[in-house]
Each structure stands twice: as structure tokens, then as C-alpha cells.
Amino acid sequence: MAPGGEGIDQRRPWWRTALQAVLGTGLAIALLAWGLPHFAETSWAALLAHLDALSWANIIGLFVLMLAALWCYTFTLTGSLAGLTHPQALMVNVAGSAAGNLLPGGGAMGAAATYGMYRSWGFTPRDISTSLIVSGVWNVLGRMALPVLGISVLLLAGEPMPPGVARGAAVGALVGLGLLGWFVAVIASERVATTTGRLLDRVIGPLVRRVRRRPGQGVDALVADLRARIGHVVETGWVSMTFGMIGFFGFQYALFVLCLRATGVHLSLAHFFAAFAIGRLLTAVGVTPGGVGVTEAGTAIALVGFGAAHAPAAAGIVLFTIYTHLLELPLGALGGLVWWLTKGRYAGRRPATSRPRPPTHPQTTQAEPPAHITPPGPAETTKSDPPGR
Known part of the structure; x- marks a missing residue:
């Protein structure tokens, strides 16, 4: 046996993943x-009666809004x-979100699908890792900001505010801040970045080392290198990423209202x-997969608390x-199929980029790390709440 148990396949047993899927899906149902x-x-009979009354014009119009929201999020990814x-x-x-929606906390599956597609198009592991982290943080910040905006809108409109809404907004504000x-702090301070890297290496480093087959950088070294790259991406892409999040949530809100x-x-x-x-x-x-069940129950409590008719609210x-x-x-299956049929066109190509590359961290001047070293980051925790949701 190799030292440190490297000769043993210590990947998570399949039955644990299956059990997690069954329990999470059962809870969602x-x-x-x-x-x-x-x-x-209300009851399902009353709820379904309202859904049966929908016209084809409603169904098609709502589908167009859903597509508009998904297209807006592409600005966050391209940024x-x-x-x-x-x-x-x-x-x-669509493919990453669909993969992430299949399992409770399916962020790892969604991130893996995203990573594989990016690699097939010629993007480097470091650029992909940076993108996953930055877009993940932007996504979480957007979701945490929404309750703060919601309570602000209620206050400005002079509407009554249930205590539960106020508590939810406060929690969202604290976590978001x-x-x-x-x-x-990670971008501005090398000390904070180094400390964060060491903590991550202590917590998730063993998980990374379980699946890699040859020596590579530790998570702390990757964080130090990513610091410069994250700062560069934020500096050059924050406008596009912010526009994408605003458009995404804006169209989703319109879809929710309609x-x-x-x-x-x-x-x-x-x-x-x-x-x-x-x-x-x-x-x-x-x-639960994609937060299904939890999201609907919480939204129903809020709408009923605001005075909405019960059956129509549940149907909506x-x-x-x-x-x-x-x-x-x-849609995710369709996106995955299109990627599979067209990925050969990009084989061996390096994507064109209009941005100057940031200076490489002195500790990581060697060649690009192998594809199997992708540090878990905020993107993996936020993909459990995929963009489409």
C-alpha cells in the first residue's frame, strides 16, 4: 500500500450518493x-383547477420569460x-443547472458538468476555477441581497411586514455582508488570502487528495494563485456579471408575478x-434537489401571510x-446533447480572449495544473441553488 493510503480508492461509496438522492427526493415530494x-x-384539487384554466398564450409567454432569464445569466458567465x-x-x-438539480446539494455534480464542458472548449483549469469561484460568489451575493431589497421595498411602499419576513431579510443581510x-478581504489582503488557503487546505485538502493520482499543488497554494486571478476577473468583468445577475433576477421576478x-x-x-x-x-x-419543496413551502407561507387567496397562490x-x-x-439534456455533438469543433483550440492575463503568483510559475485539481469553492456550494432556480 502506498504511503498515506494513496493506493486505495477512497471515493465516496455509490450507495451513499444513492441514499442521499432517495432521501432528498422523497423529502422534496x-x-x-x-x-x-x-x-x-388548500388542496391539490383546488390548486389543479386553477392550473387547468391557463391559456396557451399564458404558457408560451411565461416560457419566453424563462428563456430571457437564462440568456441574461450568460452575461455573468462570460464576464x-x-x-x-x-x-x-x-x-x-442549462446543463450545469440540470445536473445540480438532480441531487440534494448537487453542487458538485453541476460544477463537474460545467468543468468538463469548459475543458472541452480549451479553457485552462486555473481560468475555470477562477470563473467558478467568482460567478458562484456573485450568485450568492445576489440571492442574499434580494431579502434586503424586499424589506426595503415593503418599507418604502408602507406595506405591513410580517415578523418572519423581517427575520429572513436580516439573516440574508448578515450572511451576504x-x-x-x-x-x-481575500482580494485586498495577502494575509487573509493565505489564512483562507490554509484553512481550506486543512478542511478540504484531504478530499482533493483522495481523488488525485499524482502530486499537485495544495489548496492553500491554489488560493494564493487564484487571488490575483480573482482580482483581475472582478476588475474587468464586474459590469457584465452584475448586469447578468440583475437581468436574471429581474426576468425571474416578472415570471413569478405573471x-x-x-x-x-x-x-x-x-x-x-x-x-x-x-x-x-x-x-x-x-x-432537497434544487431546494424543491422547501422553497415552495416558504413562499406559500409568505404569500398567505400577505393575504393572497390560498388555492391561487399555491397554483402560482x-x-x-x-x-x-x-x-x-x-433543457439541460438538450444543452448537453448540443455540446456533445459540437465539442469536436473546439478540440485542440484555445479560446480567444481580449483580456490581458494577470501576473502569475511566484509560487505557481510552473505549467498549468492538471485538470483533476480543481479547488472546491463558493461555486460548489452555490450550485446547489442553480441559476435557473
Whole structure:
């Protein structure tokens, strides 16, 4: 046996992944089948009656809004990875989100799909790692900012605010500010970056070393190298990434409002936005695939608390989930198929980039690290709340 147990395949047993999938999917089904009508104080019969009344014009119009939201997110991806085209970003978005929606906390699966597609197009492991981290942080910050905006909108509109909404906004604000402070500190301070790298190496380094087959950089060295790259990407791509997040959440909010209006819910736009913000924050709860069930139950509680009619509110929530979660599965399969059929065109090519490359960290002047060394980062934790959700 090799020292340190390197000769042993210590990958996670398949039955644990299968058990996680079964339990998470079962919980999601239970929360949807029982929790949603329970918290909305209605029944599935009443809920389905409102869905049956939808016209084809409603269905097609809502689908167009969903596509617009997905296209906007491509600006976040292209801003985080120089040389990535918008059609490529759309394929990555739908395929990665679909993969991440298959398992509870499916961020690793979504990140793996994204990584494989990027590599097939010729992007380097370091650039991919930087993109995953930066786009992941941008995604989390956007979701954490929504409850703060929601409570602000309610206050400005003079609408009543349930205590639960206020508590959710406070939690979102604190977590978001903490993440933003850490992110800025890592970029601005070499000491913070080094400390973060050492902590990550201590916590997740053993996990990385379980799956790699030859010596490579530690997580701390990668973090030190990524610091310069992250700062460069943020400096050159923050406008595109921010525009993408605003457009993505903007179209999703419009989709949320129109889904509820189509099923007969009549509330103020301020109340709609507060409920939407709570739902987007709850997608980060990775106990079910894509946060399904948890998100719908929490959104139902908020809408009913704001005075929405019970059955129409539950029907609108289900309709929104169909567009933001279920339809992403066939779209992801289609995106994966298109990638598989066209990836040969990019074999051996290096993507064109209009950005100057940042200086390489002195500790990492060797050639690009092998593809199997991809440091887990915020992207892996945020992919459990995939963009489409």
C-alpha cells in the first residue's frame, strides 16, 4: 500500500450518493405533496383547477420569460471567463443547472458538468476555477441581497411586514455582508488570502487528495494563485456579471408575478417581490434537489401571510416551479446533447480572449495544473441553488 493510503480508492461509496438522492427526493415530494397545500391551506384539487384554466398564450409567454432569464445569466458567465461565447454560456447554464438539480446539494455534480464542458472548449483549469469561484460568489451575493431589497421595498411602499419576513431579510443581510467582506478581504489582503488557503487546505485538502493520482499543488497554494486571478476577473468583468445577475433576477421576478397573476393572485408588487426574495433565498437550502419543496413551502407561507387567496397562490407557486426547475431538466439534456455533438469543433483550440492575463503568483510559475485539481469553492456550494432556480 502506498504511503498515506494513496493506493486505495477512497471515493465516496455509490450507495451513499444513492441514499442521499432517495432521501432528498422523497423529502422534496413530501414537501410538495403535503407541505405546500398544508401551508397554503388548500388542496391539490383546488390548486389543479386553477392550473387547468391557463391559456396557451399564458404558457408560451411565461416560457419566453424563462428563456430571457437564462440568456441574461450568460452575461455573468462570460464576464467571469474571458473567451466564452453566449451560446456556450447558455449550454453550460442549462446543463450545469440540470445536473445540480438532480441531487440534494448537487453542487458538485453541476460544477463537474460545467468543468468538463469548459475543458472541452480549451479553457485552462486555473481560468475555470477562477470563473467558478467568482460567478458562484456573485450568485450568492445576489440571492442574499434580494431579502434586503424586499424589506426595503415593503418599507418604502408602507406595506405591513410580517415578523418572519423581517427575520429572513436580516439573516440574508448578515450572511451576504459576511460573504462580501470575506471576498473583498481575500482580494485586498495577502494575509487573509493565505489564512483562507490554509484553512481550506486543512478542511478540504484531504478530499482533493483522495481523488488525485499524482502530486499537485495544495489548496492553500491554489488560493494564493487564484487571488490575483480573482482580482483581475472582478476588475474587468464586474459590469457584465452584475448586469447578468440583475437581468436574471429581474426576468425571474416578472415570471413569478405573471405566474401568480395567471392563477388569480392579486397583491401589490411590493408583496410579490418580498415573497419572491424569500423563495430565491430558500433555494440555497440543499436538503432537497434544487431546494424543491422547501422553497415552495416558504413562499406559500409568505404569500398567505400577505393575504393572497390560498388555492391561487399555491397554483402560482407550482407553475413557477415548473418553469424554473422542471423544465430545466429537458433543457439541460438538450444543452448537453448540443455540446456533445459540437465539442469536436473546439478540440485542440484555445479560446480567444481580449483580456490581458494577470501576473502569475511566484509560487505557481510552473505549467498549468492538471485538470483533476480543481479547488472546491463558493461555486460548489452555490450550485446547489442553480441559476435557473
